[in-house]
Amino acid sequence: MARLKERIAVVTGSSSGIGQGIAARFAQEGARVVINYIGDADGADQTLDTIRKAGGEGVICKADVTKMDDTRKLIDVAWQTWGGCDVLVNNAGMEKEADFWEVTEADYDKVLGVNLRGPFFLTQYFVQKLLAAGKPGRVINISSVHEDMAFPGLSTYCASKGGIRMLMRNLAVELGPKNITFNNIAPGAISTPMNASLLNNKAELDALLENVPLGRMGTVEDVAGLAVFLASDEAAYVTGSTYVIDGGLMRSYHEQ
Ligand SMILES: NC(=O)c1ccc[n+]([C@@H]2O[C@H](COP(=O)([O-])OP(=O)(O)OC[C@H]3O[C@@H](n4cnc5c(N)ncnc54)[C@H](O)[C@@H]3O)[C@@H](O)[C@H]2O)c1
Secondary structure, X not given: XXXXXOOEEEEOOOOOHHHHHHHHHHHHOOOEEEEEEOOOHHHHHHHHHHHHHOOOXXXXXXXXXXXXXXXXXXXXXXXXXXXXXOEEEEOOOOOOOEOHHHOOHHHHHHHHHHHHHHHHHHHHHHHHHHHHHOOOEEEEEEOOHHHOOOOXXXXXXXXXXXXXXXXXXXXXXXXXXXXXXXXXXXXXXEOOHHHHHHHOOHHHHHHHHOOOOOOOOEXXXXXXXXXXXXXXXXXXXXXXXXXXXXXXXXXXXXXX
């Protein structure tokens, strides 16, 4: 049975990786999906093609999540095309590696802009539309194990993901009375373009997998299955939580 029938979803950054997997899986489960991209139009077409081949419906919207007008466009396109928007997946993200003492203001602004400021104002507009229409809604943020776990050399990324952890908790409390739920998915190491250099470096990959009790990288399908649950009726009473999906990485410590 389709678990997301009648749902209308926006998935940011859905021209690749985890976002692409979530958009495709949502459509398979009956949702209509706004596919978002910033530079990779071919990737967005590929997502739409996958959705259509599965008999689903999607619409593509180019938008930079760091720009207010663009973020409004993302939600508006769902309302204009299908008359609503019930689910927002804040997935678009980026990282920039640098020792803390070398982080530039521009890098800080870029990483925090995409990973925290973008979701903040996109969520605000999504919520404004729901409140005006008196409708319930779901927000799912793709954060990271680094909303909780330190990663030297990625201070901007960790600050942004820690920020979205607290934002999610705060909004779950503030908007629970309006029946809008907020949850985070915190992936560990997932095979996506973001990890291209890791996947191409066998020694580094083997060292990482030593720390993953399940002994493999996660897949976008692993993450998409969890997102379907959080968007579905089955998760009606779930809000204010982070769901870690990391093959056991966060609980793993061993000495050589
Ligand atoms: N791959 C992993 O191991 C992993 C682990 C933990 C968390 N995550 C998180 O998962 C999310 C998806 O990452 P991914 O691994 O699929 O990598 P990815 O690089 O394939 O996806 C990131 C997407 O965000 C989009 N994006 C970047 N800046 C944007 C902007 N300003 N406006 C709109 N879109 C923008 C990119 O175009 C891309 O499609 C990110 O938030 C990332 O932090 C990934």
